[in-house]
Amino acid sequence: MASVVDLARLQRELNQEQVAAAAKTEGPALILAGAGSGKTRTITYKIAHLISAKNVDPRRILAVTFTNKAAREMKTRIQQILEGRVNLEWMGTFHSICVRILRLCLANDRILQVLGWKINKNFSIYDDDDQRKMLKEIMKPIFGDDLDAKALKQARSIISKYKNSVVKEPLPAGGYRIVLQTPTVALEHAAFPDQEKMAGVYRDYQAKLAEANAMDFDDLLLNTVELLQKLPQVAAQFANRFLYVVVDEYQDTNDVQYELLKLLIDRTKQNVTVVGDDDQSIYGWRGANIDIIRNFSRDFDHVTFFKLERNYRSSANIVKGAGSVIAHNERPEEMKKNVYSAEPAGDPIHVVNVLADTFESEQIAKRIFEAGKEQYAKTAIFYRTNAQSRAIEKALNDLRIPCVIFGGTRFWDRKEIRDILAYMRLLANPKDDAAFLRIVNTPPRGIGNGTLDALRLSAEANNSSLWEAIPTEIEKGGRSAKGLENFKNVVELWLAMLQNKEALPIIAEHVIRDSFYKEFLKKEDESTAEERERNLDEMVNAFREFEEENPDKGLDEFLQEISLLTDADKKVESAETRVTLMTIHMAKGLEFETVHIAGCDEGIFPLIRESSMTETPDERKKQAEEERRLFYVGCTRAKRKLYLYHAGRRFWQGSLRRFPPSRFLEEIDPMTVSVEGKCDDDSEQSFTGEPWNQGFSGFGGRQRPGFGNRLRPQYGAYRGPSSSGSSSISRGSYGRNPERATGLHKTERIVYKNPQVVEKVEKGPRLVYDENCDNPLHKGVRVQHLKFGRGVVIGISGAGENARVEVRFSDGNVRKLILKYAGLQILD
Numbered sequence: 050m051a052s053v054v055d056l057a058r059l060q061r062e063l064n065q066e067q068v069a070a071a072a073k074t075e076g077p078a079l080i081l082a083g084a085g086s087g088k089t090r091t092i093t094y095k096i097a098h099l100i101s102a103k104n105v106d107p108r109r110i111l112a113v114t115f116t117n118k119a120a121r122e123m124k125t126r127i128q129q130i131l132e133g134r135v136n137l138e139w140m141g142t143f144h145s146i147c148v149r150i151l152r153l154c155l156a157n158d159r160i161l162q163v164l165g166w167k168i169n170k171n172f173s174i175y176d177d178d179d180q181r182k183m184l185k186e187i188m189k190p191i192f193g194d195d196l197d198a199k200a201l202k203q204a205r206s207i208i209s210k211y212k213n214s215v216v217k218e219p220l221p222a223g224g225y226r227i228v229l230q231t232p233t234v235a236l237e238h239a240a241f242p243d244q245e246k247m248a249g250v251y252r253d254y255q256a257k258l259a260e261a262n263a264m265d266f267d268d269l270l271l272n273t274v275e276l277l278q279k280l281p282q283v284a285a286q287f288a289n290r291f292l293y294v295v296v297d298e299y300q301d302t303n304d305v306q307y308e309l310l311k312l313l314i315d316r317t318k319q320n321v322t323v324v325g326d327d328d329q330s331i332y333g334w335r336g337a338n339i340d341i342i343r344n345f346s347r348d349f350d351h352v353t354f355f356k357l358e359r360n361y362r363s364s365a366n367i368v369k370g371a372g373s374v375i376a377h378n379e380r381p382e383e384m385k386k387n388v389y390s391a392e393p394a395g396d397p398i399h400v401v402n403v404l405a406d407t408f409e410s411e412q413i414a415k416r417i418f419e420a421g422k423e424q425y426a427k428t429a430i431f432y433r434t435n436a437q438s439r440a441i442e443k444a445l446n447d448l449r450i451p452c453v454i455f456g457g458t459r460f461w462d463r464k465e466i467r468d469i470l471a472y473m474r475l476l477a478n479p480k481d482d483a484a485f486l487r488i489v490n491t492p493p494r495g496i497g498n499g500t501l502d503a504l505r506l507s508a509e510a511n512n513s514s515l516w517e518a519i520p521t522e523i524e525k526g527g528r529s530a531k532g533l534e535n536f537k538n539v540v541e542l543w544l545a546m547l548q549n550k551e552a553l554p555i556i557a558e559h560v561i562r563d564s565f566y567k568e569f570l571k572k573e574d575e576s577t578a579e580e581r582e583r584n585l586d587e588m589v590n591a592f593r594e595f596e597e598e599n600p601d602k603g604l605d606e607f608l609q610e611i612s613l614l615t616d617a618d619k620k621v622e623s624a625e626t627r628v629t630l631m632t633i634h635m636a637k638g639l640e641f642e643t644v645h646i647a648g649c650d651e652g653i654f655p656l657i658r659e660s661s662m663t664e665t666p667d668e669r670k671k672q673a674e675e676e677r678r679l680f681y682v683g684c685t686r687a688k689r690k691l692y693l694y695h696a697g698r699r700f701w702q703g704s705l706r707r708f709p710p711s712r713f714l715e716e717i718d719p720m721t722v723s724v725e726g727k728c729d730d731d732s733e734q735s736f737t738g739e740p741w742n743q744g745f746s747g748f749g750g751r752q753r754p755g756f757g758n759r760l761r762p763q764y765g766a767y768r769g770p771s772s773s774g775s776s777s778i779s780r781g782s783y784g785r786n787p788e789r790a791t792g793l794h795k796t797e798r799i800v801y802k803n804p805q806v807v808e809k810v811e812k813g814p815r816l817v818y819d820e821n822c823d824n825p826l827h828k829g830v831r832v833q834h835l836k837f838g839r840g841v842v843i844g845i846s847g848a849g850e851n852a853r854v855e856v857r858f859s860d861g862n863v864r865k866l867i868l869k870y871a872g873l874q875i876l877d
């Protein structure tokens with residue numbers, strides 16, 4: 050090997066703490082690494098040091114990484130450092146290491162005999178689809194007609210949970226033993242008939258997998274642990290083989306992975322190094338157990354702690370600001386880190402307040418545009434929920450900024466969006482057979498393939514569209530006649546709405562509601578339904594925005610705009626200079642020069658789910674802490690510039706509602722922040738006439754007292770116009786007068802212990818015209834609109850949800866707005 054990584058080399062390449070961590074080869078070590086503190090660099094050098102300076106055979110090093118990509122990158126880097134090929138055959142993810150162990154062990158007849166398993170070394174690995182098919186076969190006779198997609202999905206998730214968690218069984222002598230949830234254990238622990246039923250499905254499913262000589266993804270881990278537990282001498286051989294064990298991203302280890310590690314680590318040598326950052330543990334929702342890293346020192350003798358606290362990635366303001374937020378999480382004393390940057394303070398963290406969500410995406414796009422093309426590829430936009438990407442994609446497209454959605458689907462390509470768009474396409478053009486076929490039986494309404502074939506034949510014979518062929522098919526009175534008739538009736542209802550020139554967002558809302566599409570989403574997959582419903586709400590919002598911006602245009606133009614938008618997006622797919630869009634979960638481990646985080650609003654980030662209402666205070670606290678870690682991960686991806694956006698009002702679940710700033714914005718050290726723009730008007734009343742804190746209530750009905758009033762001094766010194774309705778940018782007090790800001794920070798700060806929750810949709814604040822009531826809006830009333838500013842009502846038409854108001858705004862333009870969505874404030 051050409052190059053040796055001895056101590057001198059370590060000292061040249063690493064800082065003091067990194068050197069200490071990399072050079073410590075014997076005994077258990079925990080490297081607690083702050084964000085951007087070079088943990089990847091440190092373990093890479095540590096492995097290189099073991100191989101070249103300590104002459105350790107690379108095949109005897111077990112190195113566990115979080116992703117396959119990380120393993121590939123680390124191998125390449127080590128080979129570069131050592132200037133030669135290195136056979137790191139035991140470097141990979143937990144799953145890839147397990148496959149290797151299983152193939153090795155199951156090739157041995159004696160092992161197979163002792164295990165008594167039917168599976169041999171040539172086992173197949175079943176993917177989701179295979180798994181679903183097999184489960185369906187098993188469940189059909191048990192569930193009969195009750196077996197739907199939801200029941201299947203539920204079964205898969207329960208089985209996966211069995212396989213990824215352990216149970217603690219008390220021992221007669223005190224204490225407990227950890228037991229894997231094999232089918233036998235699951236059956237023993239089933240306390241209710243339902244649980245027994247699912248444990249039975251699990252048992253049959255495992256038996257069928259074994260018959261097929263197959264394992265699913267979760268089995269790779271579970272079976273390896275079971276094998277090693279059953280055959281301690283085999284486990285000992287592996288532990289003996291692995292002279293050194295290194296585990297990256299240890300904060301995201303789950304209980305079964307932890308059991309595996311315990312089996313693979315030689316208990317006498319205890320040469321194990323784990324690397325991680327409990328502040329970046331963001332996968333609790335899928336089983337990661339943060340206590341595993343926190344308890345490391347209890348699991349091994351004489352653990353050496355290393356803390357990497359110098360952040361090399363970001364400017365000092367970003368490191369300090371992010372650190373001040375994460376400090377609000379409760380952590381064991383020994384886990385606390387003082388992460389710092391030796392870089393200059395750099396730009397302050399920009400907290401950008403805007404009046405409403407539309408300005409948020411405009412501001413993001415504008416800032417990226419102004420930074421110049423060469424910055425595009427170095428810029429990322431993060432959001433908490435996928436639905437938020439729609440407005441951002443549009444704003445970027447308006448300024449012709451190419452973008453790529455990392456690990457996700459573009460808003461208009463998402464399945465639920467394409468389905469509802471297909472309904473809308475059919476309304477715009479009932480001859481659109483492709484749209485018809487997409488949704489005629491989505492959600493299912495009993496229209497089978499036979500009926501569709503008959504429709505096709507009849508359409509061909511009469512030279513008509515499929516839609517036009519429906520009446521003939523209904524007359525025939527076949528099995529699907531009822532379903533077809535229902536479909537026809539409901540589509541005709543929407544067509545009539547379109548003809549009556551009812552508002553597009555309202556028609557879209559009807560399509561979603563009358564087709565029972567949201568119910569369908571819940572049935573299809575409960576776990577993704579909430580997110581997909583949010584996408585649909587955002588789609589209604591897109592219709593609303595379109596109508597507001599294009600009062601003279603209709604559905605055809607909307608659909609045309611969407612197809613042009615998606616087409617333009619596709620063209621830039623190959624461009625090299627693209628801005629990256631992603632959810633924060635996807636951002637783990639990445640870094641960008643500039644990061645924009647949208648939606649720093651209480652209720653969105655931290656995300657408060659409807660399900661939070663049923664959780665215990667302890668569960669809610671855990672959830673809030675995981676959200677804070679997610680915020681920390683997001684902020685610490687930025688090297689030089691970090692923008693955090695808060696919109697005072699957001700179109701959310703069908704109405705315009707107020708959002709207080711995220712608690713995380715309040716927690717940032719004010720010395721590191723510059724506050725720009727404004728998120729509220731100057732009045733104490735909201736645009737819809739309700740007091741500031743209405744629309745939000747804490748768990749158990751607790752409300753945030755005087756939110757708007759108290760927050761303003763802290764965010765202070767806005768220079769934005771008071772009534773023009775447009776957001777302006779000016780430097781807030783943090784950048785200009787830190788003393789004052791700090792003083793206010795001390796006296797005015799409100800710490801909110803309970804998460805806030807967004808109220809249920811139906812009773813959302815809105816000013817709706819009702820012909821039976823005394824209508825406050827009539828000709829001559831002065832109003833204010835968020836986007837268009839002040840104006841005077843010059844006419845009202847329609848009634849109920851279709852009421853529209855005509856306003857002459859101060860820019861001279863007359864706009865006809867849908868009252869339900871307009872969010873007008875009466876000024877007189």
Ligand SMILES: Nc1ncnc2c1ncn2[C@@H]1O[C@H](COP(=O)(O)OP(=O)(O)OP(=O)(O)O)[C@@H](O)[C@H]1O
Pocket residue numbers: 062063064067082083084085086087088089090091326329360361362637638639685
């Ligand atoms: N000793 C060092 N000298 C100079 N640069 C360093 C040093 N250590 C790390 N860096 C740089 O700091 C940046 C962050 O390092 P790395 O990606 O290894 O951090 P990390 O701890 O894995 O980050 P995170 O956990 O936040 O994803 C990289 O650009 C790396 O090259």
